[in-house]
Amino acid sequence: MAAIDFPAQIKDLRGTFASIEQVSDVEGLQATVAALSEEAAAPNLWDDPEAAQKVTSRLSHKQSELDRLGRLRSRLEDLETMVELAQEEDDPDLLGEAGEELESVRKALAELEIVTLLSGEYDAREAVVTIRSGAGGVDAADFAEMLMRMYLRWAEKNGYPTKVLDTSYAEEAGLKSATFEVKAPYSFGRLSVEAGTHRLVRISPFDNQGRRQTSFAAVEVIPLIEQTDSVEIPENEIKVDVFRSSGPGGQSVNTTDSAVRMTHIPTGIVVSMQNEKSQIQNRAAALRVLQSRLLLQRQEEENAKKKELAGDVKASWGDQMRSYVLHPYQMVKDLRTHHEEGNTSSVLDGGIDALIDSGIRWRAGQRNDAA
Known part of the structure; x- marks a missing residue:
């Protein structure tokens, strides 16, 4: 295994962290937390439970942002200390631990960097998601229900509360349409990259001849x-x-x-x-x-x-943005970002974070190109 150039790697991580801090506006976050803390301490706060819930939820989210930045700053400092100590004592085991921590910090920074890309006007909002079955008959209705379960499982895995507002069931199986809320900060910014037409290719469980069927479902995401x-x-x-x-x-x-x-x-x-x-x-x-x-x-x-006015007539979203292929091979592919996932079961069980993150990075690139 090649030796890790710790000084260069740590310098790179520090540069990424500095960029994240700048975009996050730490001083602004601190001021917001102080103001919200004052509101939350008001003796008459819970006279209006709905307003109180919004204040405490926003305070919790902003405080979490600050805490997360603080923890990463401490981890970077501890990593440098660990590397210095390991090199001074020529301790290969400690160097190995430092290598593992380096990768762990890199991953945490990548996740935090995604949040900094959610800078749209409504990105910080909660989301309202509507799924509608499209072409493909009963398979499309079944696919719509599969997508609803996928997003609800994704929210559950991330600890995001959800509330189903409306369900319209198809006659044979599945859903004609469904609408639900994802009640967490930045859920609109994250899920808005899921908007568009989704395509499913599989052997239809509703075809007694076992033929392959292609079906479609549309996903709409709006800010609450x-x-x-x-x-x-x-x-x-x-x-x-x-x-x-x-x-x-x-x-x-x-x-x-x-x-x-x-x-x-x-x-x-x-x-x-x-x-x-x-x-x-x-x-x-x-x-x-x-x-x-x-x-x-x-x-x-x-x-x-x-x-x-700018002369830009390119569409931001294509009609078909993702394919879920279950036969003759297994693959989920985003047609905008070209990100692929081979474990289709995991994706349909809510494992879509990598797909969402690649979509957010793609969208940020599109915005930069258009600027």
Whole structure:
């Protein structure tokens, strides 16, 4: 095994860490933590539980960012000390430990660097994800359900709370569509690179002749609306229909007309909600998602206008962004980043961090090229 050039490697890591600190704005983080800590200490904080939850959640997230930077700074310093001690005492075992720690710190820096690339206007928001089955019949509906499970498992593995807002089941199997929230900071920034058309190639379990089937599903990711966004929707622009919630195969899960379908008349955007207990709750959830979609649409229109003025007519996203091939070989490939994963079972069980990270790096490169 070739000897590790520790001074050069550590210098490289320190350079990466310095860049991360600069982008992270440590002084700004410290000021934000101090201000939020003062808010959290207010005796009347929990008079408004929803506002209090937002303050404590944001404080926890910002404090975690600071702590993470502090831990990495300490690990870099400890690594230098370990290398110096090992070289002074000519201790190969300690040098081996230093090599392992070097790789561990490198990995931690790479993960932290991803967070610094989430600099879009809404990247720090929570996410609302909608999955719709596309071409491919019952296989497409089944694929939509597989994707929903994949994202929910990904959130579970990362400790991100989720809330299913709406599920529309297909007649034979799978889902026509589903909408859920991922309630964690930066979940929109991370999951927004998953938006687009996903393709599945496999031997269809629904074909009695065992033929290969290609099916499609669409993933939409929008940032969760906040009260400060001020997306006002006049009442005369909204059509609201109520209906009875239903489960798989049409089985009734509610004996009252509590489900809500909300249509934004000017744009034709339709949002359905049925997983809350009351019509009022479903209406509030539908309005929140509708506002989020209009907010994202407004941002996309602004970006399109900027590109038009700049003479850039390239599409940011292709119609098909990822393929999941289960036959005749096993591979998941992102068609934008060319990142490949051979363990398809792991990917479909939520192991998509590497795919998401490569997508974030790709997007950052696209933004830099367009700047």
